[in-house]
Amino acid sequence: MIVGTRGSQLALAQTKQVCAWLEKITGEAIDLEIIKTKGDKITTSQLYNMDSKGLFTKELDIALLEEEVDFAVHSFKDLPTELNEDLEIAAVPKRESPNEVLISSKTWAELGPGSKLGTSSLRREAFCNHYEKEFELKPIRGNIETRIDKALNSDLDATIMAEAGLKRLNLTKYIKEVFPIDYITPPAGQGALAIITRKDSDKKEIIQKLNDHISMQEVLAEKMVLEELGVGCQWPIGAIARVNNKEFKLYSILLTKQGEILKKETQKGSIKDAVELGRRIGEHFQNYV
Structure with a gap:
């Protein structure tokens, strides 16, 4: 089998972990094909100022469709709301932490007005404004280690990142x-x-063995909020689903860039209704965008 991946340290770490799981099942080595995406080539722009559809996935999709690779590994949050009709999500392995974290020499409380926070995320910017932090917000791009270095060793005071990536790269000490x-x-x-695989792939059945049902339903519900709303990076929106004591709970919040909460909503139900719960929230949010 051949896997397609982006070349960043995080993408490679994620892909190698998936390959290790598959090699344990199949007993066969998997070849790795690094493919550069449009998102990797653009290092200066704020992502939300661009057409972000498939920014980190399109080239990998093409490699799949042209049968240059058998499957591709993505961070789920990078997926466009709609996949190519000939591709599908074959598996979502057990999810890592979804939380956001602060990278700084100071605590969140110690970061006062005028502190320089690096972010290229409209959502993170909106939350900073919502909590009236009065930061000086600066664009920041680059891989995880680059952004950590900028937050700790440049004129920036802090940045906000995903905990999952830091865990996968063993960088939680920061x-x-x-x-x-x-x-x-x-x-x-x-x-x-x-x-991701082609729908007609003969490797799909093996890859599906890596699927974690709860994780899959959580992220499909969250993504359905965006799909129903028809937005990508253009609106600050957060969505998180969790399963506790067999109850499926989906929470989503929609803000303005200035930090005003337009709408927040929680839907609860059975895990089999996960996607429908996401659809309901998306429909309710439509009146606010």
Whole structure:
């Protein structure tokens, strides 16, 4: 089998982990094909100022469709709301932490007005404004280690990142604080991986053995909020689903860039209704965008 992946340290770590799981099942080595995406080539722009559809996935989709690779591994949150009709999510392995974290020499409380916070996320910017932090917000791009270095060793005072990536790269020592998911709500799918195959792939059945049903339903519900709303990076929106004592709970929040809460909603039900719960929230949010 051949896997397609982006070349960043995080993408490679994620893909190698998936390959290790598959090799344990099949007993066969998997070849790795690094493919550069449009999102990797653009290093200066704020992502939300661009057409972000498939920014980190399109080239990998093409490699799949042209049968250059058998499957691709993505961070689930990078997936466009709609996949190519000939591709599908074959598996979502057990999800890592979805939480956001602070990278700084100071605590969140110690970061006062005028502190320089690096972010290229409209959602994170909106939450900073919502909590009236009065930060000086600066664009920041680059891989995880680059952003950590900028937050700790440049004129920046802090940045906010996903805990999952730091865990996967064994960089948790740099975490100053972990934000509760209802304080800074993560983007749909954060912490989860998506393994994509062609619908007609003869490797699909093997890959499906890596699927974690609860994780899959959580992220599909979260993504459905965006799909129903028809938005990508253009609106600050957080969505998080969790299963506790067999109850499926989906929470989502929609803000303005200035930090005003337009709408927040929680839907609860059975895990079999996960996607429908996401659809309901998305429908209710439509009147606010």
